[in-house]
Amino acid sequence: MGDFSRLPTGHVARRVRRDDAARVLSSVSSPWTSAPLRERQAAMEKFQIVISPDVVDVLRHEHEQIRQLCIDVRKAGPGRRRQELAALGQTFYRHQLGERAVAHPAVRNSGADGNAIALGIQLKSEQLDRSLTEILRLGVEHADFDATFATLSDGLLAHAADQESDEFPLLRRHVSAQRLHMMAGAMNDIRIMALD
Template sequence: MRTFQIVVSPDVVDVLRHEHEQIRQLCLDVQGAGRDGKKYPLAALRQAVHRHQLGEVAVAHPAVRNLGPDGDAVALDLQVKGDQLDRSLAELDRLGVGLADFEVRFAAVCDGLLDHAADQERAEFPLLRRYVPAQRRHMMASAMQNVRIMALG
């Protein structure tokens, strides 16, 4: 007897949560690398954060607006903080790993990234799960991928 397995693609919350894990790991990679080995994981972190922010701004945050009593405030707060972190990380990357206070600055940015991810998981993800139908959340994951592809081109 043949059995068929239905493969369900991840929804937007699954994708963003997975990206949070990648960002956490990249922060650890940068922190664990020696001074000469920080450049490439820092560039990978910067790219991951920028890509993540593109998807949030284009797809996730707009969907949360008008959801529940706090949707607008949640979306705006996350977008502002995410943009600030994206810019801070880009500036730190531009200044380079040889910067005298790189470790202190990086720790602050990394803490901000982790706090931002926790805030999104606590405030935005439940709104998406509660108010947005599963089929739309799956379509949002595809839309987020399309936005990122267009940004690269």
């Protein structure tokens, strides 16, 4: 395999890796290399999941990061709490950027309830975004910080749980594995462009 460090985005790196993986797999002698095309494609999709996460995997990992950052903010001492809260704000911002640009539009087109589910989750995330902005404005020294952050943290955890139970199954059921991987690359590209 080649040197992926010089490639401009994660999306391109995954495409190159898939191409390399397909070449390697096609040269390996095994019972499934002579199998019908559909079986080989199914095997490639399984292999792709190992070498690159799809959009659901990426979002789920970010939910874990947000959960951990909520814990870190609560446990942090006065000197460290501001940094942990800033890290939570940045992580949530990047997460929302990817969801709004890539995940929610795909959910809207997934199943009969997709539009209502995506809209409901997007409205909740906008409320959380406003609450997070407000708590960042107030600061960690504010008298109501602990109570306000507890409410925000509960909202963030509920939002992640709702997305995992409502949106993710729709994506897995109605969007092909290849497109889910492409969506992860597109989400990464959008976030990189937002940094410029």
